[in-house]
Amino acid sequence: MATGLILVLIVGALGYLGIIYTSPALMxxxxxxxxxxxxGYGYILYMMLRVKCRIQIPIVMAEQEEGVMICAVxxxxxxxxxxxxxxxxxxxxSFGRKKRKLSIQTAADAKSSSRMSVEVAAKxxxxxxxxxxxxxxxxxxxxxxxxxYVRYEERLSIMPKITPVMIEVGLASRYFQGESxxxxxxxxxxxVSEVFQIRSFQPGDKIQNIHWKLSAKEDELMVRENxxxxxxxxxxLLDISGGQKETEKQRNHxxxxxxxxxxxxxEKQCPHYIAWYDEKEHDLIRVRVDKxxxxxxxxxxxxxxxxxxxxMDIALLYQEKxxxxxxxxxxxxxxxxxxxxxxxxIEDFAKAEIRx
Numbered sequence: 001m002a003t004g005l006i007l008v009l010i011v012g013a014l015g016y017l018g019i020i021y022t023s024p025a026l027m028x029x030x031x032x033x034x035x036x037x038x039x040g041y042g043y044i045l046y047m048m049l050r051v052k053c054r055i056q057i058p059i060v061m062a063e064q065e066e067g068v069m070i071c072a073v074x075x076x077x078x079x080x081x082x083x084x085x086x087x088x089x090x091x092x093x094s095f096g097r098k099k100r101k102l103s104i105q106t107a108a109d110a111k112s113s114s115r116m117s118v119e120v121a122a123k124x125x126x127x128x129x130x131x132x133x134x135x136x137x138x139x140x141x142x143x144x145x146x147x148x149y150v151r152y153e154e155r156l157s158i159m160p161k162i163t164p165v166m167i168e169v170g171l172a173s174r175y176f177q178g179e180s181x182x183x184x185x186x187x188x189x190x191x192v193s194e195v196f197q198i199r200s201f202q203p204g205d206k207i208q209n210i211h212w213k214l215s216a217k218e219d220e221l222m223v224r225e226n227x228x229x230x231x232x233x234x235x236x237l238l239d240i241s242g243g244q245k246e247t248e249k250q251r252n253h254x255x256x257x258x259x260x261x262x263x264x265x266x267e268k269q270c271p272h273y274i275a276w277y278d279e280k281e282h283d284l285i286r287v288r289v290d291k292x293x294x295x296x297x298x299x300x301x302x303x304x305x306x307x308x309x310x311x312m313d314i315a316l317l318y319q320e321k322x323x324x325x326x327x328x329x330x331x332x333x334x335x336x337x338x339x340x341x342x343x344x345x346i347e348d349f350a351k352a353e354i355r356x
Contacts, residue, residue: 044144051137053148061159064160066121070120074106074107076109076112080110088134102118102120124251125255127300131152132152165263167356169268173329200221231271233356235275235318236273237315240276240277251335259295259299262298284314328356329356
């Protein structure tokens with residue numbers, strides 16, 4: 001817009017000088033420049049109406065420090081070429097405070113679509129939002145331009161690094177029989193609320209477990225075997241509340257620590273709960289993790305959580321919400337990278353042996 005005003009002032013100055021000095025040459029030059037300026041900006045305005053602009057990220061998930069291509073897609077529906085268009089984007093981590101800027105310059109031939117990509121290396125794990133803020137359309141000479149302000153977003157999840165962790169699962173956790181809505185599909189148990197299987201009577205079976213109606217029908221004793229609930233012996237409490245003044249390096253360490261310990265527990269076949277407070281839901285969020293897919297699931301949920309501005313006591317909130325539930329080991333972590341396992345603080349999770 002500033003360039004356009006300068007050009008208008010130049011044309012006006014030429015016309016003014018032509019009038020003062022009664023110079024036909026200056027008057028003619030002023031008129032020619034004015035016509036060219038009018039046609040130039042008319043061309044830009046026409047292209048703005050005939051061109052669609054958007055950004056595109058070909059993937060939805062990437063690893064930390066992996067290069068990700070951000071594409072500027074320009075669809076030119078006119079019969080005229082677009083010599084220059086500049087995309088201006090902002091992108092920010094959901095857990096970060098710093099907003100970064102990105103520009104992409106491209107062009108498009110008549111009746112065609114063009115794609116221009118730049119590589120961005122996301123150094124921090126988390127959910128990134130890329131916002132297309134404005135697009136500048138330039139004329140044939142590349143001097144004047146008009147700006148279209150837009151609102152277009154693309155999101156990208158950056159997974160933290162997974163570090164091998166030494167985890168030892170004790171007998172108390174291995175044979176933990178807490179309450180759960182998930183049952184073992186391989187062995188039976190003592191939970192009468194869920195039937196594991198119905199089978200033939202075997203010596204040692206309890207008489208009260210005999211299915212009398214089915215036994216009469218099959219003409220042999222049939223037993224109802226109860227299910228074994230698969231409780232979670234480990235609870236991981238994540239403090240992502242505000243007021244911690246953590247650095248970007250500490251946040252990366254936090255996410256790396258969370259996903260690494262969770263993966264380690266899954267590899268040891270130790271189901272566990274992960275809980276945190278989400279300001280958006282005004283409630284404590286808890287996820288049961290017993291498979292690799294659940295690790296990625298809870299990480300994506302955690303990325304989408306809204307941090308509370310004030311400090312929250314996650315342990316107290318968990319105790320109040322899940323009264324009566326027991327666990328063998330409680331693990332606490334915060335954004336500053338602090339790790340406490342069963343009341344003992346651990347300095348380096350990658351070198352320590354975590355016993356649950």
